[in-house]
Amino acid sequence: MATNETLATDYRSTVNLLKSEFPMRGDLPKKEPARVAWWREQRVYEKRLAANAGNPQWILHDGPPYANGNMHMGHFVNRVLKDAFVKVHLLDGFDARFVPGWDMHGLPIEFETLKHLGLDFHKIDPIELRAKCRERAIHWLGIQRDTILRMGVLGDYEHPYRTIDTEFEATIVETLADLAEAGQMYKGLRATLWCTHDETALAEAEIEYKDKVSPSIYVRFTATDEQRADLFTRFGLAEVADARVAVVIWTTTPWTLPANVAIAVKPDAPYAMQHVSYDDGASEYVIAAEALVDDVVARIASTAAAAGRTISSQRTGHAILGSALVGASVRHPFLDRDSLLVGADYVELETGTGAVHTAPGHGVDDFETGMRFGLPVLNPVDGSGHFVAEATPYAGLEIFAANERIIADLAACGALVQEHAYTHSYPHCWRCKNPVIFRSTAQWFIAMDVNRLRKRIEAQVPDVGWYPTWGENRMLQMIENHPEWCVSRQRTWGTPIPAVICRGCNETVLDAGVARKVATVFRERGLPDANASDLWWTEPIETFLPAGFACASCGGTAFDKEKNIVDIWFESGVTHRAVLRQRGMHWPADLYLEGSDQYRGWFRSNLITAVATLGSPPYKNVVSTGWVVDANGRAMHKSTGNYIGADDGMQQYGADVLRLWVASVEFTADMRLGDELLKSIGAVYRNLRNRFKMLLDLTVDLTVEELVPRERLEPIDRLALARLDEVARDVVAAYTSYRLHDVYLALVDFDTSDLSSFYIEMLKDPVYSGERDGARRRSAQSAAFVIFESLCALFAPILSFTTEEAWQCVPESLRAGRASVFDLALPHGSARGTAESGEIELWNVLKRLRTNVAASDGERDFALAAKVYASEALATRLGTLGDGVREALVVSALTMHVDATANDLEPRVELSAAPGAKCPRCRKTLPLSGDAVHPTLCGSCATIVHALHTASDDVKRVEPTVP
């Protein structure tokens, strides 16, 4: 005899509890690589691009990562954000081709290659080194490309652009030709950041600051008798004969003192002369900024005390302005020359003495001050950081090693006021990590103020869309503060600056005609697997000279090649020409997207070369991202152990969880990343994954023939789709304005508050218990499928792996030829105006009513009957939904009552136990059917079960039993 339990179990087999193939667990690290391979085999990207052919282009131009080293989570963020925006536009039908690129020349690779192969830069043949560097760069490109593809991105990764390609090198040289022709380039002497280890000039972007301990010294520059008289006069004082008078300077680079030619003072700051008396009767006068003179005296006292002496001091006369000191001079402490007092606004009064040691050969400010006052540019240091012969008595010494000697000599001659070790932030070479120096060398420059270039750029910055909006101001500052752009490098791995030196007059010239000829030679003779620019090294100069080329100065026709290469920031600065223009993509690009460091880097270099040679910015929109920091908000470093590599991250969590994390954070600011955080994102991922699973399970037996068109759906299902439309519009708007985090918020909110806790809750009864082919069930399933399909498309740019996996579980007929999730169309949810807003209003009314039911004490849901009290207008509107209102509330019975006092949008609900008995099949509490065969079932279930028996003998017969 059957019990109640077996009875229920038996009816269970008549319920539509169907399962799709989609597993609850993601197993992402294990399964994702196969999906990557599948996308490539199926040529999903190429097919979608072909399907979109002829439609408007949308171009995200890829900023090239440097082909050196493994990728970190910052790279992950960069690639995934780009991928998401490219995919949105692909799904939306745009010709959104994406050509990734790599930055492959430059010192870091040259250095890494030398180190990797154990080679000596000074001994290896340049052509051989260049071949090795090429191999090495291609090696890294391969490693990085594998990591990037593992992230699940789409793009033309079989044909990336590379700065080592012949076409790219030709474009670099051609751009130099354009700049030379426009008069934008010049060669000049310049205090340049110089790495003595790598023996090259460095760009600002190749510098990193870190702490360094330097000798901090205060030095007397003592006046001669004549100079003393002048100084006393300037202070309006009578000369004190035979007194020692000195201007005291402060420096942390004693080795630059041999190049000292001046002392800079702040023209509008007061300067004081202080009389210092020693206990042994000696005395001196020291001059420094009034704000700092007491500090100088304290240092004198400190040094005196160390020697067992004491001092006293008092102010002499009144302070005078720095401008009154300009033109005076004092003697260099150990060389036989004067040091001139000059004025400079940059002199600061917070530290030091207010009297700044000035060596035009060893500092940018110093150089400019030197130019203004006509000072000689002394440069007694060679490329390897040793003093040259002119720098007697220190010739041959390495500069940092010479510090000690110089300090000792200063002490010996009484010029040293004080010395102590000083830790400060100091520029270091980004590659070899050694401290760099300023040294004046002859370099090629792009002139920022010729042809009003700076002004022209500034005028066009506001025409670009900057996200976040402060980017505009940031870029304006970058342009305003951009120094003359030094584009030459004295290294081997790069594209040559094709300048020639006239043998007749030794004049160096960068000629547009020569440069264009060089580009032509590259294109004609460059081999696919070799460096086209090797030709500059291997071919005779005549190969590159246009017919009849002669020196403009002396008419000479014999030339030598100059052996400078171009700054790699200039190379990546012309990607907009080399890639967009060469590959049939429109110019300017729609979007550049990089880390916020690129305002100074790639955003700026592209902007400059574009405005200088093509007249306008290379991009319509620029998006910048923040930095990935650790769970505590600290910068990630391999050395501090909080570093997460991209490969490791994907191996541990799966790419899709990390992709979801990217969407879950506000990427324009710093992004925190840590285990706890990723576990939390993992939970969100599982939620979303379950929603895809549930929607698939609910629709697994739906076929395209049974798919109910939207206009014939049940009213309650149309309401759900109205809400979907609203979400789709919000999401698409967020995507197209690059607000990925808003996409995430909108989709998660819809998933949680509309689907999981509301719509899916109400769909379970009609889908599980309803007549399998009945109109109600098919309508519910059709709406669920539309939601599923839309969610796949809306989520595909973020959860690429998961949406594809889910899409592959859709029955063939419903996929309708859309083999991949990336064949779907982005749903725009076209608005239907007031009709829709009415529907959404009604949807929200139902959600609030359902909340009342779900939160009720004691009995809930199908154990309940509901009485809804609504205004007459609202009752009428709810009436149009028929049984949908009861379904939405997930109750067994519902009656509608007019309450004239009720607000139009705030109906009241009254709950009570539903009359009848719990139907063991549908679990609703309803009157018994009174059916002879199935007396415990409700009427609807009895009918359904009877129909099943009639339809199929396979269905197990359920015998009536007496409890």
Next chain:
RNA sequence: GGGCCAUUAGCUCAGUUGGUUAGAGCGCAUGCUUGAUAAGCAUGAGGUCCCUGGUUCGAACCCAGGAUGGCCCA
């Protein structure tokens, strides 16, 4: 040291032109469910809106100063 940016619940984030009791997801606790079950639903606890001062009838929001962190520079 300077410019820019950020700071709201344990975590990630919302927070409309200044306006009642500052919200959501995750996590946590409790209950329900066992026909989404390595799931689902509900309820609840949890906040010095970085600090200080100012403007205002009223400040998470506006102003000034500061702290911490980040990027770019010096």
